[in-house]
Amino acid sequence: MTASDNNLGKGIGGKIWNLFGSLKFTLFTLFSLAIVSIIGTVIQQNQPQEFYVREYGTWASLILRLGLEDMYHAPWFTVLLICLIINIIVCTIDRFPQKWKATLEGRVDVDVKFIKNLLNNHTLIINEEPQSARERVINILSKRRYRIKESNHAEGLSIYAHKGMIGRFGSDVTHISLLLILLGAIIGSIFGFKDFGAFYEGEVTTIPITDWRINIDRSFYGIPLPLIDRQKIPSDIQLKLDKFWIDYYETGQTKQYNSILTLSDGGREVIKGKQIWVNAPLHYKGITFYQSSYGIAYDRVREASFSLKDSKTQKTVVEPFMVNWNMPFHIPNINYDIKVVGFVSDFAFDATTKTIYAKSTEHNNPAIQVEIYKNGKPISRTWLFYNYADYRTIIPDTNYELVFNGYKGIVYTGLSINSDPATSIVWIGSSLMVVGFLMAFFVFHKRIWVLIRRNSSETAVHFGGMINKNKFTFEKEFLEIVDSMRDIKK
Amino acid sequence: MKVIMSLLFFDMAFWFYLATMLLYFGYWITKREWLGQASTVLAIISTFAISMMLIYRTKEAGHAPFSNLYESMAFFVWVMSIAYLIMEFRYKIRILGVFVMAVAFIAMFATSQLSYRFQDIQPLNPALQSIWFELHVFSAFIGYAGFGIAFALAIMYLIKARFEDRKTPNVLIDRLPSSNMLDELSYKSVAWGFAFFTLGALILGAVWANKAWGTYWSWDPKETWSLITWFVYAAYLHARVTRGWRGKKAAYIAIFGFLSTIFLYWGVSFVLPGLHAYASQ
Ligand code: HEM
Numbered sequence: 001m002t003a004s005d006n007n008l009g010k011g012i013g014g015k016i017w018n019l020f021g022s023l024k025f026t027l028f029t030l031f032s033l034a035i036v037s038i039i040g041t042v043i044q045q046n047q048p049q050e051f052y053v054r055e056y057g058t059w060a061s062l063i064l065r066l067g068l069e070d071m072y073h074a075p076w077f078t079v080l081l082i083c084l085i086i087n088i089i090v091c092t093i094d095r096f097p098q099k100w101k102a103t104l105e106g107r108v109d110v111d112v113k114f115i116k117n118l119l120n121n122h123t124l125i126i127n128e129e130p131q132s133a134r135e136r137v138i139n140i141l142s143k144r145r146y147r148i149k150e151s152n153h154a155e156g157l158s159i160y161a162h163k164g165m166i167g168r169f170g171s172d173v174t175h176i177s178l179l180l181i182l183l184g185a186i187i188g189s190i191f192g193f194k195d196f197g198a199f200y201e202g203e204v205t206t207i208p209i210t211d212w213r214i215n216i217d218r219s220f221y222g223i224p225l226p227l228i229d230r231q232k233i234p235s236d237i238q239l240k241l242d243k244f245w246i247d248y249y250e251t252g253q254t255k256q257y258n259s260i261l262t263l264s265d266g267g268r269e270v271i272k273g274k275q276i277w278v279n280a281p282l283h284y285k286g287i288t289f290y291q292s293s294y295g296i297a298y299d300r301v302r303e304a305s306f307s308l309k310d311s312k313t314q315k316t317v318v319e320p321f322m323v324n325w326n327m328p329f330h331i332p333n334i335n336y337d338i339k340v341v342g343f344v345s346d347f348a349f350d351a352t353t354k355t356i357y358a359k360s361t362e363h364n365n366p367a368i369q370v371e372i373y374k375n376g377k378p379i380s381r382t383w384l385f386y387n388y389a390d391y392r393t394i395i396p397d398t399n400y401e402l403v404f405n406g407y408k409g410i411v412y413t414g415l416s417i418n419s420d421p422a423t424s425i426v427w428i429g430s431s432l433m434v435v436g437f438l439m440a441f442f443v444f445h446k447r448i449w450v451l452i453r454r455n456s457s458e459t460a461v462h463f464g465g466m467i468n469k470n471k472f473t474f475e476k477e478f479l480e481i482v483d484s485m486r487d488i489k490k
Numbered sequence: 491m492k493v494i495m496s497l498l499f500f501d502m503a504f505w506f507y508l509a510t511m512l513l514y515f516g517y518w519i520t521k522r523e524w525l526g527q528a529s530t531v532l533a534i535i536s537t538f539a540i541s542m543m544l545i546y547r548t549k550e551a552g553h554a555p556f557s558n559l560y561e562s563m564a565f566f567v568w569v570m571s572i573a574y575l576i577m578e579f580r581y582k583i584r585i586l587g588v589f590v591m592a593v594a595f596i597a598m599f600a601t602s603q604l605s606y607r608f609q610d611i612q613p614l615n616p617a618l619q620s621i622w623f624e625l626h627v628f629s630a631f632i633g634y635a636g637f638g639i640a641f642a643l644a645i646m647y648l649i650k651a652r653f654e655d656r657k658t659p660n661v662l663i664d665r666l667p668s669s670n671m672l673d674e675l676s677y678k679s680v681a682w683g684f685a686f687f688t689l690g691a692l693i694l695g696a697v698w699a700n701k702a703w704g705t706y707w708s709w710d711p712k713e714t715w716s717l718i719t720w721f722v723y724a725a726y727l728h729a730r731v732t733r734g735w736r737g738k739k740a741a742y743i744a745i746f747g748f749l750s751t752i753f754l755y756w757g758v759s760f761v762l763p764g765l766h767a768y769a770s771q
Contacts, residue, residue, distance in 0.1 A: 023732040027725050034721040034750075041711045041718075041758075072709050185707070194705060249613045256616045278616035279702045290704035416704040426706060430693040437688065441681040472581075472674050 020083075020090040029083050036080065040071030085182060088175045096172060103168050103445070108151040108160040110449050115464030118449070119471060120478040124461045124486055130157055130452045133459050133485075137450050140484050144477075146448065156453035163446055168468060170440025177432035184425030192420035198412040199241040199259075200297065207417060209235045209287070236266045237284070242273055244294065244413040257291050259413045286419050293414030298345035298361040301325055304368050304407040306338065311394050311401040320405050328373065335374065336395060342369030343407070347385065356383070368404055372396075444470055448481065461485065496550055497609065499543035500564065504598050506536035507567070511595040514587040518665060526584045533578075533587060536594075537571040540564055551611045556627040557618060559759060560609045563601040565627075567594050569635035573682075577639070581675070583667050589642035597638075600756075622698035629690025634751055636683020637723070641748035643676035644741040651738060673737065676744055677730060684723050691716045715754040722747040 019025055043063060044051070052060040052069060067074030107114075115121050126133060134157055138148055146161035193210035215229040242260040249255050256277050263271040263284055276282045281290040302325060308318035323329040328339045347367040348359035359365075366386040371378055372395055380396050384404035393402045444467050451462040463482050467474035513529040516522075543564055547555040555561040574590045577583075617623075651669040653660055666672070695716070696706035707713060726743040729735035 023728050024735075026728050027732065027735065030721045030725040030728070034718045034725075037714050037718045037721070040709070041714050045709065251613065253613055254616060255613065256619070279620040279622075279698075281701065281704065288704060290702070292703060418704040420705075423700065423706065426696070430696070434685075434689055434693070437685040441685050470674060470678065472671055 017090060017094075020086050021094040023091075025083075026087055026091070029080055029087060033077075033080050033084070036071065036077055039068060040077075043068050043071070045072075046070055081182070085179065088179060092172060092175055099168060103165055106149070106160050106162055106447060108149050109153040109155070109158055110160075110451060110464075111155045112451060112453075112462055115449055115451055115462045118464035118466050120463075120465035120475060122463045122479075122482045124463070124482065125455075125458050126461060126486075127457075128459050130454050130459050133452050133461055134159070136485060137452070137461070140481060141448065141450075144481070146446075156451050158452070159448075159450040161448045161450070164443045165445055166439050167443030167445050170436050170438070170443065172436075173439055174433055174436030177429045177436050180429030180432060181426050184422040184429055187422035187425065188420040192422070193418065195417040196292070196414065197417060198295065198297070198414055199239065199244075200410055200412050201241050201244060204238050204240045206234045207237045207239055207287070208232045209237075209419065237287070238264045239289070239415075240264075241413060244411060246294070257294055257413070259291055259415070261289060286421060288418050290416040290418070291413065292416040295361055295412055295414060296345070296363060296409035297343075297412050298358045298363075299343060300410055301340065301343050301368070301407040302410045304340050304343075305405040306370075307403045307405055308334075308395075309401040309403055311392070311399045317400065323370075334398075334400065336400075337373040337376070338402075339371045339373070340368060341371050341381070342383075343367070347383075363409070366407065368407065370402070372402075444468060444474070446474060446477070448478070494550065494611075496543050496547040499539055499546060500602075503536055503539035503543055503564075503567075504602055506532065506539050507591065507595045507598045510536050510587075511591040514584070514591050518585055518588045518662065521665060529584065529587055530575075530578065533571065533575060533591065537568065537575065540568045540571065544568055547611075551613075553614050554624045554628075556624065556631075557612055557614055558608055558610075559756075560601055560604050562627060562631065563597055563604075566631050566634055566638070567597050567601075569631050570594055570597075570638050573632075573635050573639060573679075577675070583671075585665055585667065586643070586646070586675070589646055590639055593638050593642050617702045620698055620701060622694060622701055626690055626694040626698050629686050629694055631690070633683045633685075633687025633690055634755065636679045636681075636686060637719075637744075637748050637751045640676045640679035640683060640744050643672050643679060644744035647672040647676060647741045648738060651741075669737075673741070676741065680723060680726055680744060680747075684720075684727065687716075687723070688720065692720060712754070712758050715750070715758050719747060719750040719754050722750050 044055075047069065049060075049064065052063050056063060063069055067076075071077055137159055141148055141159070141161040144163075146163045149160045151158050151160075195208060195210075197205065199205060210230055210232050212228055213231045213233070214226050215231075216224050216226045218225045218227055240262040242262055244257075244259045246257055247255040258275055258277045260273050260275050261271070261282060262269065262273055263282075265285070271282070271284060274282050276289060276291050278291050281288050303322045304325075305320045305322050307316055307320040308331070309315065310317050318332055318334070321329070321332060323338055323340050325340050328337045330337050342356075344356060344358040344367050346359040346362055346364040347356065349356055356367075367383050368386070369381070369383050372380040372382075382393055384393055384402065385391055386404055386406070389403065394400065395402060447466045449464045453460045453462070463478070463485075465474065465478040510529060510532040513525060513532055517525040517529050544555050547561055547564070551557065551561075555565060570590065571594060574587065574594075578587060646666055647669055650663060650666045650672055653663045654669055667675075695713070699708065699713075700706040722743060726740055726747055729740040729743055
């Protein structure tokens with residue numbers, strides 16, 4: 001009996017219950033999820049709005065309205081997932097009790113008609129007392145690890161033997177494991193956080209964490225309104241990057257990215273000089289530090305190279321010299337000092353806020369900011385462009401032209417800093433799912449009924465067998481059992 | 491010039507698989523017992539050749555042979571061959587080889603068409619240097635092979651069922667096992683495939699991603715396509731217990747499932763960008 005045969009199927013509530021208890025609805029949900037996910041891989045996800053306008057023109061507004069640009073967080077993806085969850089729960093509640101009962105209570109006192117209706121059935125006529133036939137049947141079946149029940153009734157002596165019962169519950173274990181995994185994912189997305197940071201050698205950084213805080217700054221018509229908010233707050237944990245380096249293969253391909261980290265917590269050093277690399281993160285107090293990328297700093301340099309030209313003749317008058325970041329440098333032979341005070345890897349200017357910023361972390365348009373001093377007094381502060389040497393920078397009151405020849409960047413390590421308190425639930429769910437599969441796919445519920453009847457001088461032994469799936473595999477075993485009953489020589 | 495043994499064995503295997511496919515085909519048409527036995531022997535030789543290719547590849551590269559499309563395709567053919575041979579010995583149905591070996595040969599052919607830059611031995615990039623990656627691919631490919639065999643069986647099922655419905659005798663079709671048998675074997679292949687695919691592609695993949703990138707799921711196109719494929723096969727399993735969906739409709743789902751698997755395996759690498767893009771290495 002399934003939900004649809006249920007007498008619940010009357011009113012509206014019953015109709016909804018039946019819908020969620022039906023396997024056709026499962027198929028619908030699974031196919032819908034598949035199609036929706038395909039859309040998510042065809043339309044690029046989480047791009048800025050302009051991207052969709054550029055790529056899809058008039059369709060962009062539809063895409064944005066339906067949330068297709070963030071498919072897996074769109075309401076209807078969530079709705080489909082919820083449908084799946086309710087579907088599983090309803091299905092299980094609906095079917096499990098009957099399945100449990102039917103599986104546990106295999107009928108024992110069957111008649112010939114019952115046996116003849118089974119897919120596998122066979123009758124042997126033997127010249128043997130029913131009692132000794134019974135013993136042999138039990139012997140054969142218990143050797144094959146069947147569990148046996150017996151009954152002596154009007155039709156004769158009947159034996160019910162079965163094994164692999166737990167196979168029937170594989171699907172339930174699988175379904176429960178799926179719910180567990182989803183539960184873990186939900187808890188993780190609520191209580192965990194994902195962060196990313198660029199770290200420079202030698203620098204100490206306070207690690208931000210995301211936490212739930214009661215926020216009472218808000219009010220509603222003057223009444224303070226405490227709200228629970230997720231906020232990024234600094235933790236007591238400080239991270240210092242001791243060293244970052246890259247290993248290469250002989251062919252020049254990257255072999256490994258490595259960082260050495262030192263952590264202190266509440267001012268005390270708790271982890272000293274621990275090396276991490278891709279696939280080998282560092283765990284501390286539920287926070288995990290992953291080696292995830294590296295790059296050249298976009299907002300600073302180690303040192304920069306300059307030279308001086310005569311602005312009229314364009315002849316080099318001072319050969320290239322290196323200037324360290326943020327350290328005054330005395331230019332050889334002349335009475336000026338220079339200091340490197342700013343850098344952006346991809347120059348951009350925001351006209352409204354009048355600020356200069358790096359448009360990207362790529363080194364597309366490197367620009368450097370220098371201060372020039374005469375006799376220790378600042379006289380000029382200016383930006384120089386690596387790509388645009390035509391932009392001349394002449395030191396005030398001189399005919400020296402300052403030329404920006406290049407720079408040595410600082411490498412940073414990119415670390416993902418994540419916390420997910422529910423991964424263990426996901427892993428438990430996953431393991432349980434594997435157990436569920438083993439049960440559902442590799443353990444079969446095999447059932448055999450044997451009815452022994454005395455007819456005048458002979459004994460009729462009726463065999464009937466059933467398996468919940470894999471009928472053809474069972475046929476062989478069933479015939480073997482019948483044959484071993486036939487073969488025994490007295 | 492140094493001979494790269496793995497390439498040599500691959501070429502040998504290629505011709506062996508072609509011959510195996512043709513021999514099974516000949517057996518189907520003529521029903522000569524000796525041709526059938528020869529097909530099985532040749533299937534074993536082909537499997538041996540591809541095994542040698544994988545062994546040499548592992549030795550030459552110094553890591554498990556899963557690091558690019560070329561190696562993993564050879565591994566796919568290997569798993570499928572072993573699974574098929576086990577099936578042939580267990581169920582004693584040789585005709586299945588016609589379709590399964592056709593899939594194996596098509597896979598060999600597709601692999602041989604890859605440009606040299608994919609056939610080349612690549613050192614492992616940092617993300618791939620993990621035991622979880624190896625377990626992930628190993629198990630996922632058993633899944634792929636199960637799906638591949640189920641695909642071959644589903645096609646046979648549809649052909650056979652059509653002729654059974656019409657009750658028109660046909661020498662070739664009559665030699666195929668009954669549609670019930672094909673349906674059951676197809677289910678078994680999906681069951682094996684689904685279990686290993688879930689374990690390998692989804693679970694071990696998640697464990698690995700969690701180690702390497704700090705998150706077990708990131709909706710990367712490859713991950714998403716694994717999930718899509720998984721939904722399709724979950725639908726197959728449930729269709730088989732749903733009135734009105736058993737039989738032909740279920741067989742179509744098994745075919746769609748394998749098309750999805752092919753896209754997951756080849757399409758995603760070439761068409762969609764992502765972490766797993768073997769092709770963009
Ligand atoms: C993605 C989600 C799902 C997965 C991975 C899943 C997995 C499974 C598996 C592995 C089986 C065993 C199949 C077999 O033995 O051939 C199964 C059986 C079954 N599932 Fe699901 N399932 C899912 C969703 C659902 C939903 C939503 C329902 C609700 C109607 C459902 C109802 C059933 C039923 C009735 C059976 C067969 C009954 C039995 O053998 O006990 N499943 N499922």
